[in-house]
Amino acid sequence: MGIGNVGGRRYGGVVIPELRFGGLAVPTHDFFVGLAVVVAAVVFVLEARRRGAFREESLVAVAGALVGGAIGMRLSGWAEHLDFSLNPSLLEAWMFGSRSILGGLTGAYAGVLIAKRLIGYRERTGDLFAPAVAIGMAVGRVGCFLTEAPGRPTSLPWGIHASATVPECPGCLAGQAMHPSFLYEIAFQLAAFAAVLWARSRVSRPGELFTLYVGAYAVFRFLVEFTRANETVWLDLTRPQWFLIPGLLLVALRLRKGYRNGYYDRLLGRPAPVSVATRGYLPGHISEETA
Structure with missing residues (x-):
């Protein structure tokens, strides 16, 4: 634990590179990533059962998410620089990659789409993933907090110190x-x-719950990057922020469409228009559309 003074008060930050279970040493970050996957999988199964969507096809979607997420997380550092001569090889990125959460989420989303396309599964699954991803991310970030640089310097009273x-x-x-x-x-x-x-x-339409979560997280992540220790590359913005900018624009257009079509009327406490209410999009219903 590192201890320091800020404004006459003392604050500490804990860095635990590995956890010990008897004689077994496990890297802290990897342990919490694994725990996050387990917790997210349990929540996914519970939500799928609640919605009556727990079937073989939904498990294939989960497998696609896991494989795609692992690939995206491992390879996220491959295109870190615009000058590709500065980037690692694919093998180096796979073995020693930055393990970016954004890369993992992007890979997981692509993995779900590919897995569903391969088996011809056309029902939306995003709403099943929304609570699972949120709680999984919360658990996984504990490992980041215990092993990585906390953030940028601050004079705020809750600032923490970490080991050199x-x-x-x-x-x-x-x-x-x-x-x-x-x-x-x-x-x-x-x-x-x-x-x-x-x-x-x-939320009246399947898939929109996941869209709302992704939109909220994209905005939050863009803003919290101003407190992160990530390197700024251009206009005082970090690589994750530049990665998020086009995504934010797409999500904004998607949310605008949902708002105009009345998908969020019940969420906002507004009476649903007839055009939406008569479509048969009931909470928990899975539509015959590709996510």
Whole structure:
């Protein structure tokens, strides 16, 4: 634990690179990633059963998400630089990649689409994933908090210190108090999980619950990047922020369409228009459309 003073008060940050279970040492980050997958899988199964959608095809979608997420997370550092001569080879990226959450989410989404296309499964599954992804992210970020650079320097009273041995952390070396950026994300994901559970019976069209979650997370992640320790590359924005900008535009258009079509009327406490109410999109119903 590192201890320091901010404004006359003391704050500490814990760095635990590995966990020990008897004589077995497990990397902390990997342990919480694995735990996050298990927790997310349990929540997915419970939600699928609640919606009457727990069947072989939905399990294929989960397999696609796991495979795609692993590939996306591992290879996310392959195209880190515009000058490709500065990037690692595919093998190096796979073995020593940055394991980006955004890369993992993108890969998981692509994996679900590919898996469903391969088996000809056309029902939407996004709403089954929304609560699972939120709670899984909350658990996984505990590993990030315990092993990675906390964030940028801050004078706020809840700033934390971390060991100087934390990789790629100038603030740690300088003994500065830093934003607990991963705690911000854990709090957001727990709140998002609760919000998804509350909203799932109030969104009229299948797939829109996941769209709302993705939109909220994209906005949050863009903003929280200003507190993260990630390198800025252009116009004081980080690589994740530049990755998110086109996605934010697409999500904004998607949400605008949903709002104009009345998909969120019940969520907003507005009476649903006839054009939506007569389509048979009931909470929990799975439509015959590709996600």
